[in-house]
Amino acid sequence: xxxxxxxxxxxxxxxxxxxxxxxxxxxLFLGTVRDLTGEQVTVxxxxxxxxxxxxxxxxxxxxxxxRRWEVGEVGLVHRLGRLSxxxxxxxxxxxxxxxxxxxxxCRYAIDALKELxxxxxxxxxxxxxxxxxxxxxxxxxx
Amino acid sequence: xxxxxxxxxxxxxxxxxxxxxxxxxxxLFLGTVRDLTGEQVTVxxxxxxxxxxxxxxxxxxxxxxxRRWEVGEVGLVHRLGRLSxxxxxxxxxxxxxxxxxxxxxCRYAIDALKELxxxxxxxxxxxxxxxxxxxxxxxxxx
Amino acid sequence: xxxTVHLFAGARELARAEMVTIDLPAGATVADVRTALxxxxxxxxxxxxxxxxxxxxxxxxxxxxxxxxxxxxxIPPVSGG
Amino acid sequence: xxxTVHLFAGARELARAEMVTIDLPAGATVADVRTALxxxxxxxxxxxxxxxxxxxxxxxxxxxxxxxxxxxxxIPPVSGG
Numbered sequence: 001x002x003x004x005x006x007x008x009x010x011x012x013x014x015x016x017x018x019x020x021x022x023x024x025x026x027x028l029f030l031g032t033v034r035d036l037t038g039e040q041v042t043v044x045x046x047x048x049x050x051x052x053x054x055x056x057x058x059x060x061x062x063x064x065x066x067r068r069w070e071v072g073e074v075g076l077v078h079r080l081g082r083l084s085x086x087x088x089x090x091x092x093x094x095x096x097x098x099x100x101x102x103x104x105x106c107r108y109a110i111d112a113l114k115e116l117x118x119x120x121x122x123x124x125x126x127x128x129x130x131x132x133x134x135x136x137x138x139x140x141x142x
Numbered sequence: 143x144x145x146x147x148x149x150x151x152x153x154x155x156x157x158x159x160x161x162x163x164x165x166x167x168x169x170l171f172l173g174t175v176r177d178l179t180g181e182q183v184t185v186x187x188x189x190x191x192x193x194x195x196x197x198x199x200x201x202x203x204x205x206x207x208x209r210r211w212e213v214g215e216v217g218l219v220h221r222l223g224r225l226s227x228x229x230x231x232x233x234x235x236x237x238x239x240x241x242x243x244x245x246x247x248c249r250y251a252i253d254a255l256k257e258l259x260x261x262x263x264x265x266x267x268x269x270x271x272x273x274x275x276x277x278x279x280x281x282x283x284x
Numbered sequence: 285x286x287x288t289v290h291l292f293a294g295a296r297e298l299a300r301a302e303m304v305t306i307d308l309p310a311g312a313t314v315a316d317v318r319t320a321l322x323x324x325x326x327x328x329x330x331x332x333x334x335x336x337x338x339x340x341x342x343x344x345x346x347x348x349x350x351x352x353x354x355x356x357x358x359i360p361p362v363s364g365g
Numbered sequence: 366x367x368x369t370v371h372l373f374a375g376a377r378e379l380a381r382a383e384m385v386t387i388d389l390p391a392g393a394t395v396a397d398v399r400t401a402l403x404x405x406x407x408x409x410x411x412x413x414x415x416x417x418x419x420x421x422x423x424x425x426x427x428x429x430x431x432x433x434x435x436x437x438x439x440i441p442p443v444s445g446g
Contacts, residue, residue: 012153021174026174028170030157049364050292089365113365114365121363134331134360173446192373194422195438261443263445274374275442276374277442
């Protein structure tokens with residue numbers, strides 16, 4: 001299950017959607033808005049996506065995680081719009097019969113999402129200035 | 143924060159206790175009661191602990207995780223008593239400024255808990271028979 | 285052939301536009317999209333050098349040949365998560 | 366010296382007791398606890414071979430010398446999580 005949403009992410013609800021009696025392990029990752037990036041104070045973030053491509057890439061990440069590990073359910077949710085410090089921007093939950101697969105697939109999914117999914121954030125400082133973050137190498141380039 | 147409890151574990155509440163504006167990453171692991179262990183059908187589990195030693199060992203695991211990784215908050219909760227299939231037996235949550243530390247510390251904590259903490263489970267089959275699980279090597283032996 | 289190219293994030297802000305329409309001859313490639321975009325919106329030139337081009341919601345190689353109706357987008361370095 | 370040894374899980378079920386009291390001479394070690402337990406509750410002998418002995422809530426080596434008031438426990442292979 002992959003989803004983009006403008007609403008707050010409820011991690012507990014996401015956990016419920018991936019849990020299963022056949023799976024003894026669930027791994028969850030939450031990305032949350034930090035108050036500091038290096039020296040720079042952030043007061044809020046704006047997230048923007050290219051939605052059809054983002055959903056397609058997220059679905060491909062789920063397929064690849066299922067191909068590489070024995071997993072039960074996979075949930076990948078990214079929030080869009082304006083987020084305050086402390087809010088959840090992304091959540092990845094994976095259930096699996098065994099914990100190694102749950103951890104490995106969860107970590108793969110968040111790593112791949114940050115590398116391949118067309119979503120961008122704009123960091124907004126206390127002085128009202130804002131900058132889109134485009135620091136890394138070309139997406140898809142590794 | 144480490145805790146033994148006879149009440150159901152609320153993963154969402156545990157996540158809230160470890161989240162922090164300085165930490166952009168939270169990793170959570172849930173262990174849940176599986177319906178099958180190999181061929182064996184489980185209908186419920188009983189968990190028993192040596193409470194003072196279990197809490198001491200869990201606190202040592204938190205200390206070691208903090209020594210080895212840059213983490214914010216650590217939460218380790220184990221349920222005791224009778225659990226039905228699908229219920230959460232253990233939850234580990236770790237917040238950290240960066241996701242690698244959150245994942246690594248979370249995984250370390252559950253691995254160490256399963257190796258070192260004096261808690262035991264009894265698997266109860268549909269025919270009413272039950273067996274304490276004492277399969278692994280001596281605790282503390284690796 | 286006429287193509288609409290979607291712009292996002294920093295590219296959208298620099299160009300002050302959510303999309304740019306470019307005209308290309310038959311047989312044009314993704315590399316030609318880059319050239320046409322830089323001509324239409326010179327301010328994008330530097331960011332284009334660090335961006336991927338998406339074609340029908342996939343990352344496209346520069347030598348890929350366009351077909352009528354292809355959906356194009358500039359994908360600057362991503363920062364989701 | 367008299368010591369109470371706590372039993373858990375399979376050890377508790379086999380011995381049908383939550384604790385066993387053993388008497389040991391001054392200078393006795395954790396290895397002597399194992400011997401005394403196997404004598405007091407022979408049914409534990411096999412499981413003791415796969416169990417650790419905890420002393421004051423830590424895993425104890427067999428050559429550790431006991432002091433009055435030490436809290437002892439049999440720790441069979443754990444299966445929490």
